[in-house]
Amino acid sequence: LNAVFIGGGLLIWTLVFHRAMILRALLAFFIVTPAVFWLGWPWLWHDTFSHLLDYLIFHLQHYPVLVYYLGELHSYAPWHYPFVITAVTVPSVVLLLMVAGLFYGASARKAPEWKKTNDAQTSARWLLIIGALCYLLPSAMPFAPKYNGVRLFLPAMVFLMGWAGGGFDLATQMLAHRLEKIRALGAMPSLPQKTTVLLTVALLLPSLIGVSRVYPYENAYYNGLVGGPTGAQKRGLETIYWGGVYAAALPALNAVERPAPRVFVTPAGVTSLLIAYQRGGGLREDIEWVTPPSPEQQKEGWPQAALKDVDLVVFQCAHSEFDAVANTLYESGTPEATSIYLEGVPILLIFKGEEARRVFR
Secondary structure (H helix, E strand, O other), X not given: XXXXXXXXXXXXXXXXXXXXXHHHHHHHHHHHHHHHXXXXXXXXXXXXXXXXXXXXXXXXXXXXXXXXXXXXXXXXXXXXXXXXXXXXXXXXXXXXXXXXXXXHHHXXXXXXXXXXXXXXXXXXXXXHHHHHHHHHHHHHOOOOOOOOOOHHHOOHHHHHHHHHHHHHHHHHHHHHHHHHOOHHHHOOOOHHHHHHHHHHHHHHHHHHHHHHHHOOOHHHOOOOOOOHHHHHHHOOOOOOOOOHHHHHHHHHHHOOOOOOOEEXXXXXXXHHHHHHHHHOOOOOOOOEEEOOOOHHHOOOOHHHHHHOOOOEEEEEOOHHHOOHHHHHHHHHOOXXXXXXEEOOEEEEEEEEHHHHHHHOX
């Protein structure tokens, strides 16, 4: 579905920079592309119109998914969500290169002399700019779903990394230009290539160190601009999402001494992931999963009823998924030592059943 958004941008780009290709572009976008879409999905080969209508209605009327953003829960996050999330989850150095590359590309100038570039270079640079905006701007619309970090506008990253490449090109050109003026370095063979290698190491090393600090929970990564995971938590940003961290709970679940233990997990959909771990042999098969009732069935006292006789309570610290049990235990409970933290920020909490019942008695 994300491919649809690039079509309008490519048409604008073709009209501005490659007008002679407009007929081929229209043919590609409106005839070849739908044909490939249809041929590649056998489900559309029969009842084509009704199935296509079902597909469109599903996406156009997609149920809202809660997102925790700047300390508040939203069904549809504010317009600035894609820009802020990009700014705080792209490594700081790469983000700086992206900003430099944006202005470098939009200026249509060549560093360091700042002479005007040729038409092919200008065209390529503006393709990167238009391509990124084709994904960021629709995601900023008030009615557009915004959750799970950059996932729903992930194709923008391809173009944003192109901006970063432009910023890197600008940095290497300017540094090589300055070094060439130093007599001892000016005569050095392959100076531009050596400058590129030096800058690659110097600029990417901080990013690699930052990502290694959150491994293997890369979804919890935030850059230094926001203060890492600790700063993100203080500013009310989602500390983890998507469920990968549940794998870290398997040793604690396997270590429960009682046969056929009862484990409360929330939200209810997480059980499909845990059952997959059971089928794969990573998790004992005798666990009985206890989940919260649906929101319309949650009457007064439901936490006490759900927590009766459970041995453990397990949930990831995604505020957008919290119910009464997760929210209260997160604020008031004493978790087990087997819980998972990242730089002091809880991303998966495990509680004994006794502790959960103490909090809710």
